[in-house]
Amino acid sequence: MxxxxxxxxxxxxxxxxxxxxxxxxxNEKESTLIDKAAPAFNAPQLEDSTKVLxxxxxxxxxxxxxxxxxxxxxxxxxxxxxxxxxxxxxxxIYGLNYKxxxxxxxxxxxxxxxxxxxxxxxxxxxxxxxxxVIGTPETFVVDQNGVVRYKHVGPLTVEVLQxxxxxxxxxxxxxxxxxxxAANDQPPA
Amino acid sequence: xxxxxxxMLCLLGLAAPSLAIDNDPQQFADPIAEARYKELIKELRCMxxxxxxxxxxxxxxAQDLRSEVRHLVLQGDSNTEIKGFLVQxxxxxxxxxxxxxxxxxxxxxxPAVLLFIAFLTLLYFIRRxxxxxxxxxxxxxxxxxxxxxxxxxxxxx
Numbered sequence: 001m002x003x004x005x006x007x008x009x010x011x012x013x014x015x016x017x018x019x020x021x022x023x024x025x026x027n028e029k030e031s032t033l034i035d036k037a038a039p040a041f042n043a044p045q046l047e048d049s050t051k052v053l054x055x056x057x058x059x060x061x062x063x064x065x066x067x068x069x070x071x072x073x074x075x076x077x078x079x080x081x082x083x084x085x086x087x088x089x090x091x092x093i094y095g096l097n098y099k100x101x102x103x104x105x106x107x108x109x110x111x112x113x114x115x116x117x118x119x120x121x122x123x124x125x126x127x128x129x130x131x132x133v134i135g136t137p138e139t140f141v142v143d144q145n146g147v148v149r150y151k152h153v154g155p156l157t158v159e160v161l162q163x164x165x166x167x168x169x170x171x172x173x174x175x176x177x178x179x180x181x182a183a184n185d186q187p188p189a
Numbered sequence: 190x191x192x193x194x195x196x197m198l199c200l201l202g203l204a205a206p207s208l209a210i211d212n213d214p215q216q217f218a219d220p221i222a223e224a225r226y227k228e229l230i231k232e233l234r235c236m237x238x239x240x241x242x243x244x245x246x247x248x249x250x251a252q253d254l255r256s257e258v259r260h261l262v263l264q265g266d267s268n269t270e271i272k273g274f275l276v277q278x279x280x281x282x283x284x285x286x287x288x289x290x291x292x293x294x295x296x297x298x299x300p301a302v303l304l305f306i307a308f309l310t311l312l313y314f315i316r317r318x319x320x321x322x323x324x325x326x327x328x329x330x331x332x333x334x335x336x337x338x339x340x341x342x343x344x345x346x
Contacts, residue, residue, distance in 0.1 A: 125249075129253060
């Protein structure tokens with residue numbers, strides 16, 4: 001009896017594990033920044049290199065911080081959605097222009113529109129490194145206390161916005177005093 | 190002669206990938222620091238192409254991280270500090286050799302435990318087999334003995 005059931009049982013257990021394995025995305029990496037203060041940076045702005053952009057810009061409002069580049073094809077695909085967000089909502093979008101040439105980046109913004117309040121010009125990718133950017137596009141949600149709350153890897157989509165990002169922003173806006181310390185009490189997801 | 194020369198030139202082309210993938214690396218004056226750097230980039234994962242260490246990857250992020258590691262080594266940071274720098278940014282998956290802690294126990298000791306279970310199972314089956322072989326009922330009965338004798342007698346050598 002055991003002889004017949006044992007292999008079947010082993011197979012069943014294995015199947016369950018393999019099935020779970022199918023649902024996991026090996027490329028999905030946890031961001032180490034969640035619920036931590038936005039990494040400090042100080043970069044010239046893409047649009048006007050005499051001005052600087054730093055992490056202080058995130059203070060006081062829930063914003064999006066979007067890493068992009070003109071050489072990044074997926075970013076171009078994401079661009080119209082950012083435009084729509086900028087036009088139809090009051091969510092401030094900041095850009096991290098990652099390892100790009102200023103002229104190329106400005107050309108893209110001229111041609112496709114500029115959804116960003118300002119862009120940090122990260123020519124050598126050092127700011128991206130501090131933010132743990134692996135590949136553009138990546139989008140961070142930074143709350144009004146300058147704490148990173150969420151990171152989306154890959155292009156934003158309508159589904160991601162509707163199911164995750166927009167509800168999160170709404171929640172963060174409703175609880176302006178949920179400060180960084182309260183968040184740090186919970187283990188990062 | 191010409192053919193050989195052409196062949197040699199073609200083969201030389203194959204050696205091209207062995208050239209350094211970093212264009213203009215800052216040189217190490219200290220061979221110990223250089224060895225440390227080479228060791229580190231073998232142990233750190235390229236996050237863009239997760240099955241490659243930093244040392245093998247041509248991804249632009251890997252190039253940046255190599256030069257950052259080089260810079261930190263030259264600056265005199267310890268291996269722990271340099272790994273800490275990367276873990277802080279990219280998470281523990283950047284380490285090819287994750288630290289032994291409660292959430293990595295399964296990863297570290299799982300295979301050994303499975304091997305142990307397999308060994309116990311093997312032992313169980315071997316024992317069972319041995320028991321059945323040595324039991325008395327494998328011996329011939331009296332009738333069988335008689336039959337055997339008969340057959341042997343019929344065919345004398």
